[in-house]
Amino acid sequence: MSTKLWGGRFTGANDPLMEAFNASISFDKRMWRADITGSQAYARALARSGIISGDEAETLSAGLERVADEWAAGTFELRPGDEDIHTANERRLTELLGDVAGKLHTGRSRNDQVATDTRLWLLGEIVEMRRHLHDLIRTAVERAAAEIDLLMPGYTHLQPAQPTRWSHWLLSHAWAWQRDAQRLDELTSRVSSLPLGSGALAGNPFGVDRGFLAGELGFASVASNSLDAVSDRDFVAEFLFWASLTMLHLSRWSEDLIIYSSREFGFVVVADAYSTGSSLMPQKKNPDSLELLRGKSGRVFGELSGFLMTMKGLPSTFNKDLQEDKEPLYDAVDTLRDSVQIANGVLATLTVNAEKMAASLVPEMLATDLAEYLVRKGIPFRETHHVAGAAVRLAEEKGLPLSGLTPADLRTLHPAFGDDVADVWNYERSVDQRDATGGSSRRAVLAQIDELRAWLG
Numbered sequence: 211m212s213t214k215l216w217g218g219r220f221t222g223a224n225d226p227l228m229e230a231f232n233a234s235i236s237f238d239k240r241m242w243r244a245d246i247t248g249s250q251a252y253a254r255a256l257a258r259s260g261i262i263s264g265d266e267a268e269t270l271s272a273g274l275e276r277v278a279d280e281w282a283a284g285t286f287e288l289r290p291g292d293e294d295i296h297t298a299n300e301r302r303l304t305e306l307l308g309d310v311a312g313k314l315h316t317g318r319s320r321n322d323q324v325a326t327d328t329r330l331w332l333l334g335e336i337v338e339m340r341r342h343l344h345d346l347i348r349t350a351v352e353r354a355a356a357e358i359d360l361l362m363p364g365y366t367h368l369q370p371a372q373p374t375r376w377s378h379w380l381l382s383h384a385w386a387w388q389r390d391a392q393r394l395d396e397l398t399s400r401v402s403s404l405p406l407g408s409g410a411l412a413g414n415p416f417g418v419d420r421g422f423l424a425g426e427l428g429f430a431s432v433a434s435n436s437l438d439a440v441s442d443r444d445f446v447a448e449f450l451f452w453a454s455l456t457m458l459h460l461s462r463w464s465e466d467l468i469i470y471s472s473r474e475f476g477f478v479v480v481a482d483a484y485s486t487g488s489s490l491m492p493q494k495k496n497p498d499s500l501e502l503l504r505g506k507s508g509r510v511f512g513e514l515s516g517f518l519m520t521m522k523g524l525p526s527t528f529n530k531d532l533q534e535d536k537e538p539l540y541d542a543v544d545t546l547r548d549s550v551q552i553a554n555g556v557l558a559t560l561t562v563n564a565e566k567m568a569a570s571l572v573p574e575m576l577a578t579d580l581a582e583y584l585v586r587k588g589i590p591f592r593e594t595h596h597v598a599g600a601a602v603r604l605a606e607e608k609g610l611p612l613s614g615l616t617p618a619d620l621r622t623l624h625p626a627f628g629d630d631v632a633d634v635w636n637y638e639r640s641v642d643q644r645d646a647t648g649g650s651s652r653r654a655v656l657a658q659i660d661e662l663r664a665w666l667g
């Protein structure tokens with residue numbers, strides 16, 4: 211007789227390469243806890259339906275706990291026939307309990323089992339992920355509060371544009387991460403839909419109470435259609451998209467900091483703890499942490515697009531292709547868990563060079579403010595934009611910074627310039643004038659900080 215759980219109809223052995231090709235134990239063993247917990251709940255549900263006795267359910271549950279203890283202690287020994295975590299646990303349970311172990315899989319299939327395990331495992335990872343993300347957002351918010359006074363150049367097209375606050379830049383990324391955290395919460399309800407009790411595809415014949423199972427396992431709802439339940443991997447695709455967008459945000463944040471930490475900018479210094487040196491050039495200190503965050507984003511995007519390819523042509527219900535959901539999912543979870551923590555570490559230990567940031571502000575970045583000065587005197591903006599442009603040209607011709615033009619120089623361009631135009635050449639004032647909600651004024655930035663602190667709780 212074949213040693214395989216499904217071996218009854220088989221006479222020949224598998225090609226050894228096929229055996230290895232088919233097996234998922236090398237990676238899905240990490241879901242051992244979810245598999246045990248799911249089986250314990252299922253044993254209780256079987257007893258409630260009357261198909262096994264209460265004593266048998268307790269025996270199964272206690273036996274499963276012994277299997278769990280072996281995994282936890284690192285003493286679980288894999289055997290050659292252990293195809294996946296489900297077969298491995300059942301094989302071991304049979305060794306420990308004998309015949310009664312054969313009752314556990316009554317009315318269940320690995321199809322509803324694996325979908326349940328994967329969801330249960332992911333729900334646990336999401337709890338941890340949410341915590342790391344909140345930590346990162348908190349670090350950004352607290353830095354923004356502590357460093358509210360620091361001004362820096364703001365860029366569009368990577369060209370100096372208008373002065374802004376360092377805090378405003380920090381929070382611009384914190385808001386993207388906050389949306390990531392919200393998105394994670396929103397997708398959680400769809401991960402938390404229970405497949406168990408759907409059987410291989412057609413449903414459970416022993417009347418197991420799926421609402422009871424959902425309650426035992428902490429699922430928010432019960433999947434309504436067994437055919438859908440065993441093949442629905444939307445939760446994997448959705449998580450991979452979430453991971454991709456979160457990595458995209460981390461990557462763009464990293465790119466900013468890579469630029470700001472270059473010698474030419476010198477706005478920030480990445481701590482030694484998150485940098486590495488060059489094996490050849492002794493002077494080098496490279497922001498490898500940030501480059502890896504940027505680089506690893508590509509790997510996660512690949513996992514999303516690869517998985518969508520895996521899914522797109524599948525006929526209804528379970529197909530073995532679905533086993534290919536796990537490695538991308540696991541890798542994305544691992545990559546995100548590390549990446550968010552590394553980003554937090556980089557941000558918490560980053561040194562800011564306030565002088566260098568302030569010294570990079572140039573009067574030309576106030577050309578818009580010059581136009582706005584005339585707007586406040588009642589001149590239409592379209593006209594004032596031209597006048598300020600002419601002022602930039604005039605200063606260039608005279609070899610002066612824009613602020614070097616006297617009120618008299620400016621009056622040659624427009625009669626409305628008064629002596630109070632000198633007030634325009636003040637970066638702090640420029641920033642604080644942008645006081646509408648969402649702007650870079652001190653008040654508006656403090657309001658963002660309050661809003662994010664309230665959200666963090």
Ligand code: ARG
Nearest residue numbers: 234294320321324528532533
């Ligand atoms: N290892 C399989 C997976 O990861 C478990 C489900 C196997 N089901 C089956 N009908 N062969 O999806």
